[in-house]
Amino acid sequence: MNNIIANFEEILAFAKNYGLPHEKKRAIVREFLQTKILCLIYQEKISQNLFFVGGTALRILRGLDRFSEDLDFDAGEINSVQIQKLIKIVAQRLQRENIAVELYQNTTMKKSFYELRFGNLLAQLKLSPNTNEKLMVKLDIESFWQGQKRETIFVSRYGFLATIVTKPLEQMVVEKLAAYLGREETQPRDLYDLVWLLSRGIKPDLNFAKKNRLPSDFLERARKKFVQEQKFLARYKTKLRPFLFDEKRLMDIDFFPKLVENIR
Secondary structure, X not given: OOHHHHOHHHHHHHHHHOOOOOOOHHHHHHHHHHHHHHXXXXXXXXXXXXXXXXXXHHHHHHOOOEOOOEEEEEOOOOXXXXXXXXXXXXXXXXXXXXXXXXXXXXXXXXXXXEXXXXXXXXXXXXXXXXXXXXXXXXXXXXXXXXXXXXXXXXXEEOOEEEEEEEOOHHHHHHHXXXXXXXXXXXXXXXHHHHHHXXXXXXXXXHHHHHHOOOOOOHHXXXXXXXXXXXXXXXXXXXXXXXXXXXXXXXXXXXXXHHHHHOOO
């Protein structure tokens, strides 16, 4: 028996203290694993050049009130060989704790995708009747952005401790806006995260946007895209609902164009 199964009630108690909905046990298990993996990554010296970004970074480091599925990183100056070695070390450490995990990877010139698949864990926790169902934590690591600023944040969650490298929120909102504009199919989580950031007075780092060749009118483009897609809002909210702690917050995304207009 591994320590996740043995300590499941303690994990749920942590989650309750963090204000997470008790009924969403699968999402809680995933967040526990995300946090554990993240802390294992940042125990390695090479990770001090790895920027933790994206929705899960907003969740774990900044208190975003939704669950997030993937661990996203900006590789900075770390190359693909170093990344591969780092993720293999993490998988090996999990296996040493008697946690059944399989590592899959797909690497391109600019991006590395890794999947840590936890076999039979959901069934052992009685969260799935299917013993073949695997819980997956995906890691996306890319080298794309220029001019990153480095911030470090101390994390103490689920009994894990680590100092995590990330970026200022002003740069992360630029990355979120770029993701929203760049996707062929809008992901409602991008809209929700942007509303969460903008409603807290976070303004995009325009120098960072310029350095990364975003169009000068990227804010207006984002506003117009939302207006054009309003007919899809009901579908977006349905897709977003399972990730929210409080489903009443679904209405927040309606305010996106107003928040963009208010940026000065």
